[in-house]
Amino acid sequence: xxxxxxxxxxxxxxxxxxxxxxxxxxxxxxxxxxxxxxxxxxxxxxxxxxxxxxxxxxxxxxxxxxxxxxxxxxxxxxxxxxxxxxxxxxxxxxxxxxxxxxxxxxxxxxxxxxxxxxxxxxxxxxxxxxxxxxxxxxxxxxxxxxxxxxxxxxxxxxxxxxxxxxxxxxxxxxxxxxxxxxxxxxxxxxxxxxxxxxxxxxxxxxxxxxxxxxxxxxxxxxxxxxxxxxxxxxxxxxxxxxxxxxxxxxxxxxxxxxxxxxxxxxxxxxxxxxxxxxxxxxxxxxxxxxxxxxxxxxxxxxxxxxxxxxxxxxxxxxxxxxxxxxxxxxxxxxxxxxxxxxxxxxxxxxxxxxxxxxxxxxxxxxxxxxxxxxxxxxxxxxxxxxxxxxxxxxxxxxxxxxxxxxxxxxxxxxxxxxxxxxxxxxxxxxxxxxxxxxxx
Amino acid sequence: xxxxxxxxxxxxxxxxxxxxxxxxxxxxxxxxxxxxxxxxxxxxxxxxxxxxxxxxxxxxxxxxxxxxxxxxxxxxxxxxxxxxxxxxxxxxxxxxxxxxxxxxxxxxxxxxxxxxxxxxxxxxxxxxxxxxxxxxxxxxxxxxxxxxxxxxxxxxxxxxxxxxxxxxxxxxxxxxxxxxxxxxxxxxxxxxxxxxxxxxxxxxxxxxxxxxxxxxxxxxxxxxxxxxxxxxxxxxxxxxxxxxxxxxxxxxxxxxxxxxxxxxxxxxxxxxxxxxxxxxxxxxxxxxxxxxxxxxxxxxxxxxxxxxxxxxxxxxxxxxxxxxxxxxxxxxxxxxxxxxxxxxxxxxxxxxxxxxxxxxxxxxxxxxxxxxxxxxxxxxxxxxxxxxxxxxxxxxxxxxxxxxxxxxxxxxxxxxxxxxxxxxxxxxxxxxxxxxxxxx
Numbered sequence: 001x002x003x004x005x006x007x008x009x010x011x012x013x014x015x016x017x018x019x020x021x022x023x024x025x026x027x028x029x030x031x032x033x034x035x036x037x038x039x040x041x042x043x044x045x046x047x048x049x050x051x052x053x054x055x056x057x058x059x060x061x062x063x064x065x066x067x068x069x070x071x072x073x074x075x076x077x078x079x080x081x082x083x084x085x086x087x088x089x090x091x092x093x094x095x096x097x098x099x100x101x102x103x104x105x106x107x108x109x110x111x112x113x114x115x116x117x118x119x120x121x122x123x124x125x126x127x128x129x130x131x132x133x134x135x136x137x138x139x140x141x142x143x144x145x146x147x148x149x150x151x152x153x154x155x156x157x158x159x160x161x162x163x164x165x166x167x168x169x170x171x172x173x174x175x176x177x178x179x180x181x182x183x184x185x186x187x188x189x190x191x192x193x194x195x196x197x198x199x200x201x202x203x204x205x206x207x208x209x210x211x212x213x214x215x216x217x218x219x220x221x222x223x224x225x226x227x228x229x230x231x232x233x234x235x236x237x238x239x240x241x242x243x244x245x246x247x248x249x250x251x252x253x254x255x256x257x258x259x260x261x262x263x264x265x266x267x268x269x270x271x272x273x274x275x276x277x278x279x280x281x282x283x284x285x286x287x288x289x290x291x292x293x294x295x296x297x298x299x300x301x302x303x304x305x306x307x308x309x310x311x312x313x314x315x316x317x318x319x320x321x322x323x324x325x326x327x328x329x330x331x332x333x334x335x336x337x338x339x340x341x342x343x344x345x346x347x348x349x350x351x352x353x354x355x356x357x358x359x360x361x362x363x364x365x366x367x368x369x370x371x372x373x374x375x376x377x378x379x380x381x382x383x384x385x386x387x388x389x390x391x392x393x394x395x396x397x398x399x400x401x402x403x404x405x406x407x408x409x410x411x412x413x414x415x416x417x418x419x420x421x422x423x424x425x426x427x428x429x430x431x432x433x434x435x436x437x438x439x440x
Numbered sequence: 441x442x443x444x445x446x447x448x449x450x451x452x453x454x455x456x457x458x459x460x461x462x463x464x465x466x467x468x469x470x471x472x473x474x475x476x477x478x479x480x481x482x483x484x485x486x487x488x489x490x491x492x493x494x495x496x497x498x499x500x501x502x503x504x505x506x507x508x509x510x511x512x513x514x515x516x517x518x519x520x521x522x523x524x525x526x527x528x529x530x531x532x533x534x535x536x537x538x539x540x541x542x543x544x545x546x547x548x549x550x551x552x553x554x555x556x557x558x559x560x561x562x563x564x565x566x567x568x569x570x571x572x573x574x575x576x577x578x579x580x581x582x583x584x585x586x587x588x589x590x591x592x593x594x595x596x597x598x599x600x601x602x603x604x605x606x607x608x609x610x611x612x613x614x615x616x617x618x619x620x621x622x623x624x625x626x627x628x629x630x631x632x633x634x635x636x637x638x639x640x641x642x643x644x645x646x647x648x649x650x651x652x653x654x655x656x657x658x659x660x661x662x663x664x665x666x667x668x669x670x671x672x673x674x675x676x677x678x679x680x681x682x683x684x685x686x687x688x689x690x691x692x693x694x695x696x697x698x699x700x701x702x703x704x705x706x707x708x709x710x711x712x713x714x715x716x717x718x719x720x721x722x723x724x725x726x727x728x729x730x731x732x733x734x735x736x737x738x739x740x741x742x743x744x745x746x747x748x749x750x751x752x753x754x755x756x757x758x759x760x761x762x763x764x765x766x767x768x769x770x771x772x773x774x775x776x777x778x779x780x781x782x783x784x785x786x787x788x789x790x791x792x793x794x795x796x797x798x799x800x801x802x803x804x805x806x807x808x809x810x811x812x813x814x815x816x817x818x819x820x821x822x823x824x825x826x827x828x829x830x831x832x833x834x835x836x837x838x839x840x841x842x843x844x845x846x847x848x849x850x851x852x853x854x855x856x857x858x859x860x861x862x863x864x865x866x867x868x869x870x871x872x873x874x875x876x877x878x879x880x
Contacts, residue, residue, distance in 0.1 A: 002587055075588065076596035078797055146586050147442055148515065153593070155760050156516035294771040302742065320595055320763075327764035328771060331734040357518055 027428030031179025048141025050133035090123030135318030214241030243269030467868030471619025488581025530563030575758030654681030683709030
């Protein structure tokens with residue numbers, strides 16, 4: 001193996017990035033949210049970039065993996081799972097499927113993970129999210145070394161641009177107390193959300209609109225979707241209450257919105273509830289909560305619980321695993337789209353590269369990216385007509401902005417330590433002490 | 441995209457290779473069997489190699505694909521399926537899943553394909569077998585261009601050698617009439633098969649033994665497996681009658697051999713029969729007949745019809761698709777091994793490269809290769825302790841023997857045209873006119 005491909009060093013840089021006060025079923029986004037930037041550096045000095053969740057549980061898993069990698073070639077991405085201990089019980093965990101909590105990360109309520117809304121937290125879910133950043137960084141380094149885009153390392157692109165959807169949020173105008181500010185204003189009723197959608201449409205040209213729901217009573221969110229349908233006739237609309245509804249509520253909303261929804265995303269929590277809803281409505285159900293690992297697939301597919309899986313390469317363990325998930329969905333006749341949580345340009349590039357290789361991606365992908373005012377890549381990616389062009393430059397096709405990285409890391413070092421773990425619930429409770437997780 | 445990676449030319453060379461008179465449920469192997477060698481040549485003059493079935497139906501599909509490829513980069517293997525028309529109805533076919541027969545290739549009996557024993561023949565199965573050779577050739581060319589082994593293009597090897605099993609056949613000492621000869625002698629009873637196994641063990645060091653069954657009455661084949669178990673205590677044994685048995689016969693054989701079989705392969709034909717058997721025996725069932733495409737997976741997995749899928753990169757559409765199949769098997773808790781039909785060193789190298797990347801491959805792979813006295817690669821691969829080392833040389837790590845290729849192509853040009861389509865049934869009927877397909 002060419003020594004140009006051997007990993008010499010892995011650098012981990014935890015950062016805190018500005019985030020607007022976006023509302024969801026768990027509370028409100030913190031003013032700053034942690035991310036982890038992974039740099040894999042080869043002996044020839046080529047640097048590959050990866051990005052993932054930055055909460056301390058992830059950092060604790062990333063450090064030993066970073067220590068284990070030097071000496072391995074960047075081509076060895078299949079080996080990352082074993083190196084990261086995927087499939088092995090964690091300390092205090094009876095088996096890989098058990099739901100005990102790793103340090104720093106108590107499960108805040110049954111079935112919901114504070115950091116990611118991806119069902120019960122397991123050690124493997126955390127490990128896979130860490131592996132995803134290392135795999136992306138290895139592929140970026142490999143592509144840069146070979147002069148090939150990442151999509152070519154995954155069998156080649158089948159499209160030249162990838163479509164994304166607008167990600168609409170109910171939000172406050174500003175964080176209470178200190179924090180980053182912006183000029184988007186509040187969106188706490190149908191008119192506010194429609195105004196937000198119009199601005200997204202104008203700025204980025206998105207064709208599809210997704211509303212993060214589960215924040216206001218279903219009647220209000222139904223009215224918001226109706227208002228969007230009126231403002232943007234014929235455009236694909238999605239509503240995602242993150243499992244905040246009962247089966248009956250979900251069915252009532254599906255019935256009300258059956259003529260305008262492209263799909264309804266995670267209306268209720270858990271595979272059984274989703275299956276019950278799916279059996280009683282023609283509105284397609286999508287998920288990034290009840291199917292977030294390969295282990296969860298057989299039951300969900302057997303129960304016909306979902307029609308569309310919203311994949312997320314962070315959840316599934318990287319870009320190769322995303323392609324494997326696509327093969328599973330293709331085999332079982334399940335649709336595919338992409339989920340997104342707060343992320344920067346490295347992950348957007350990774351999403352775009354792998355999405356470009358998937359013929360069966362027939363829905364616009366989610367992305368939080370337009371909400372991010374800071375990034376560690378330069379120049380920042382630009383959406384045109386809601387799409388990101390698929391880069392043919394070597395690797396992911398993004399350039400690290402070291403000054404920005406250093407500044408965001410300095411924030412991580414100096415800011416309140418509590419910000420190092422994202423906790424939307426604690427954040428809302430700090431100013432709204434009577435807030436309770438919504439359920440309708 | 442670097443012009444070094446652009447395909448300049450694709451060469452197709454049909455050949456006829458010597459094959460011994462091996463017996464199976466469909467008759468006897470022809471003295472010569474067709475294979476197709478695919479060479480993908482880049483503008484920089486690098487040649488990638490692929491190999492697949494060579495019957496005329498495959499050639500007819502390969503030619504337009506070869507014409508379509510120049511100008512594409514060798515990285516674009518995801519695009520091969522669309523280019524080959526996978527998923528499109530064939531002329532005269534009502535839909536992609538229908539069972540109508542393409543020219544030259546009548547379905548000889550319900551559920552059995554004369555060329556490959558892979559269930560009902562469909563246009564897509566043929567196309568996927570053709571795509572597999574083109575994909576392998578593209579990966580070989582890409583690896584040679586980049587200086588990387590094919591396994592590194594698939595995420596890297598997780599083992600340094602791949603285990604194969606001895607493939608034991610009932611056979612005649614010689615073909616009736618003209619044809620290649622060898623000194624293996626006949627194997628038409630338990631003693632003959634044990635002698636063959638001893639020679640395989642001595643020559644190649646195989647640990648596992650598979651017997652191609654469905655040739656003699658089950659009692660005789662049970663006795664043969666018993667004789668092998670006595671001669672090689674504790675070694676993994678497999679029996680494959682290619683669906684020649686009824687459910688009751690299959691259950692009786694499974695019961696008789698329950699203490700010595702690693703698995704029983706395709707005892708009966710069709711997913712329903714396999715499921716019925718599987719429900720009533722603890723002997724694991726394997727298949728390369730009822731699950732040979734992604735479309736066949738959901739029903740077979742839902743019915744618990746098989747415990748092990750014998751993958752074959754020719755059937756499944758190449759090395760990337762083989763990895764996708766592995767992901768499906770991993771997800772559903774199904775074991776994985778590899779099927780083999782008469783093939784040469786290019787396909788053996790391709791099997792070894794992809795097998796090296798699959799952590800979940802826990803059974804020795806099948807290979808017909810030791811029966812082949814001719815090859816188009818040089819030097820010929822050598823089994824040690826039943827294993828093939830995983831080459832780290834660029835591409836597949838094999839070298840084309842152009843003199844051998846030319847000679848075998850000359851045979852294809854000059855021999856009886858009937859040999860251009862493999863037909864084990866016609867071959868046995870030519871000397872045993874009263875032969876009928878066995879069923880017990």
